[in-house]
Amino acid sequence: MSLKHGILGLLNYGPTxxxxxxxxxxxxxxxxxxxxxxxxxxxxxxxxxQGWVYSEVIIQSDKPNxxxxxxxxxxxxxxxxxxxxxxxxxxxxxxxxxLVKLFFSGEVDATTNIETMNQFKQCCQYALExxxxxxxxxxxxxxxxxxAFYWGMTASFGYYYYEMCIRWADDTILKMEELL
Amino acid sequence: MSLKHGILGLLNYGPTxxxxxxxxxxxxxxxxxxxxxxxxxxxxxxxxxQGWVYSEVIIQSDKPNxxxxxxxxxxxxxxxxxxxxxxxxxxxxxxxxxLVKLFFSGEVDATTNIETMNQFKQCCQYALExxxxxxxxxxxxxxxxxxAFYWGMTASFGYYYYEMCIRWADDTILKMEELL
DNA sequence: GTTGTATATTAAACATGTATTATATTAAAC
DNA sequence: GTTTAATATAATACATGTTTAATATACAAC
Numbered sequence: 001m002s003l004k005h006g007i008l009g010l011l012n013y014g015p016t017x018x019x020x021x022x023x024x025x026x027x028x029x030x031x032x033x034x035x036x037x038x039x040x041x042x043x044x045x046x047x048x049x050q051g052w053v054y055s056e057v058i059i060q061s062d063k064p065n066x067x068x069x070x071x072x073x074x075x076x077x078x079x080x081x082x083x084x085x086x087x088x089x090x091x092x093x094x095x096x097x098x099l100v101k102l103f104f105s106g107e108v109d110a111t112t113n114i115e116t117m118n119q120f121k122q123c124c125q126y127a128l129e130x131x132x133x134x135x136x137x138x139x140x141x142x143x144x145x146x147x148a149f150y151w152g153m154t155a156s157f158g159y160y161y162y163e164m165c166i167r168w169a170d171d172t173i174l175k176m177e178e179l180l
Numbered sequence: 181m182s183l184k185h186g187i188l189g190l191l192n193y194g195p196t197x198x199x200x201x202x203x204x205x206x207x208x209x210x211x212x213x214x215x216x217x218x219x220x221x222x223x224x225x226x227x228x229x230q231g232w233v234y235s236e237v238i239i240q241s242d243k244p245n246x247x248x249x250x251x252x253x254x255x256x257x258x259x260x261x262x263x264x265x266x267x268x269x270x271x272x273x274x275x276x277x278x279l280v281k282l283f284f285s286g287e288v289d290a291t292t293n294i295e296t297m298n299q300f301k302q303c304c305q306y307a308l309e310x311x312x313x314x315x316x317x318x319x320x321x322x323x324x325x326x327x328a329f330y331w332g333m334t335a336s337f338g339y340y341y342y343e344m345c346i347r348w349a350d351d352t353i354l355k356m357e358e359l360l
Numbered sequence: 361g362t363t364g365t366a367t368a369t370t371a372a373a374c375a376t377g378t379a380t381t382a383t384a385t386t387a388a389a390c
Numbered sequence: 391g392t393t394t395a396a397t398a399t400a401a402t403a404c405a406t407g408t409t410t411a412a413t414a415t416a417c418a419a420c
Contacts, residue, residue: 001277003376009284019398032279036378041399043376064385064398083281083288088299091278094341097181098271099212099334101263104189106327108263113330119268147286149359150293153352154279161274164344172333179329183406199368216408221369223406244368244415367415376407382400389394 001082001091003035003043004052008071008079011053015070018044028151031131031158044069052078110179117176121169128162131155181262181271183215183223184232188251188259191233195250198224208331211311211338224249232258290359297356301349308342311335 006029010021018041025035047053052075055067071079098120105113138152186209190201198221205215227233232255235247251259278300285293318332 001280006280009280012284012287017398029280029283032274032276032283034273034275034377038379038400038402039377042401045400046375060385060398062386063396064383066398079284080287083284084292086296086299088278088296088303091276091281092300092303093214093277094212095214095275096212096271097273098268099337100181100186100189100209101271102330102337103209103212103334104192104259104263105330107192107260112264116266116268119266120272123268123272146359149355150282150285153355154283156352157279157282157348160344160348164340168337168340172336175329175333179326197368214407218370218409219407222371225370226405240367240415242416243366244413246368361420363418363420365416365418367417369413371410371412373410374408376405378405379403381402384399385397387394387396390392 001087003033003039004047005079005082006033006035007040007043007047008052008075008082011069011071011075012079015068017058017066017068019066021069032154047075051075110176114173114176117169117173121166121173124162124165124169128159128166131158131162135159183213183219184227185259185262186213186215187220187223187227188232188255188262191249191251191255192259195248197238197246197248199246201249212334227255231255290356294353294356297349297353301346301353304342304345304349308339308346311338311342315339 006025007021010016010024010029016024021044022035022037022040025040029035044053044055048055048069051072053069054072055069058066058068060066102113105116135152135155138148138155141148142152186205187201190196190204190209196204201224202215202217202220205220209215224233224235228235228249231252233249234252235249238246238248240246282293285296315332315335318328318335321328322332
């Protein structure tokens with residue numbers, strides 16, 4: 001997995017500009033992958049050199065000109081290669097800065113740690129509410145486009161994830177309170 | 181969070197060499213943060229230039245010489261600044277290549293996707309078993325060192341996480357089978 | 361004696377991620 | 391008329407992550 005593959009996947013839904021890509025990235029994949037705007041433009045130009053995408057300049061009079069990007073045959077081949085490639089072992093790695101900090105939190109007083117866990121819980125509750133909405137949207141979209149089924153599965157993961165985090169936080173807060 | 185902070189945290193338990201650090205990193209933080217050996221050595225030398233750590237060469241006759249690294253006052257200050265800094269919003273971001281791929285899996289036939297989900301589930305079951313062991317170890321260690329309480333909380337998160345993944349995978353496989 | 365394993369560190373190249381800034385146009389708001 | 395928001399892209403610098411391989415010693419196994 002690299003950002004390039006995420007971009008190939010989005011471009012596969014149809015030609016777009018860097019600007020639109022950036023927005024749709026932030027509206028969808030952003031839950032489980034983040035990318036800076038500048039990174040998207042840079043990757044697009046690298047991918048064009050690689051021959052995975054090609055671009056066409058669209059002259060606009062009412063707005064600034066833009067570049068419309070589309071997949072090449074090579075790009076489609078690479079997208080399908082990546083999608084079909086069996087690589088779960090590498091794909092399921094967790095990277096969680098919050099847990100790294102928690103690991104060393106013996107250096108910090110328990111009261112502060114409980115406060116932090118409460119903040120963590122609140123963030124998860126907020127995320128859960130937002131995901132409920134996106135699950136509804138995916139259910140609607142699934143009626144029209146069968147690809148939305150898989151979008152829904154990722155949203156479902158988010159629901160399971162944050163619900164689990166809240167339970168874990170509750171359990172952890174109880175154990176932390178025993179330390180006081 | 182950066183790798184430097186993870187290294188500061190480990191060095192806080194006492195002076196060590198890059199070699200030992202690499203091994204203890206891979207035995208602990210590796211569940212939620214990964215680092216290459218070469219990256220650890222590079223970060224150590226950067227951190228020495230920054231004044232967060234200092235090193236001393238230990239001449240050995242039976243084994244190759246080694247460099248013993250230890251925290252400086254500045255390093256301790258930075259570790260505590262990071263630990264006490266309130267940054268949950270940035271810390272809780274999820275990055276999951278498996279979900280990115282799943283998002284685009286409408287391009288792949290359902291049978292293959294079910295197979296992939298089964299592999300995912302197996303990986304999670306294996307991870308769960310390993311975490312059960314490390315929870316036991318943390319419980320033992322907690323009797324001697326109270327810092328181990330927080331190690332145990334991260335292990336507990338791992339348990340909750342993989343247990344949740346398995347339930348989600350079961351649910352998702354059922355829904356996928358309806359597509360056939 | 362050669363092979364493998366553990367100990368120990370470094371370098372170099374390249375890919376990816378983050379942060380900041382610059383540029384330019386149009387339309388709406390104040 | 392000046393500011394703000396939206397549209398649109400590009401450039402720079404630096405930090406971090408990944409890959410590969412070079413270098414060197416000692417001990418045990420075969």
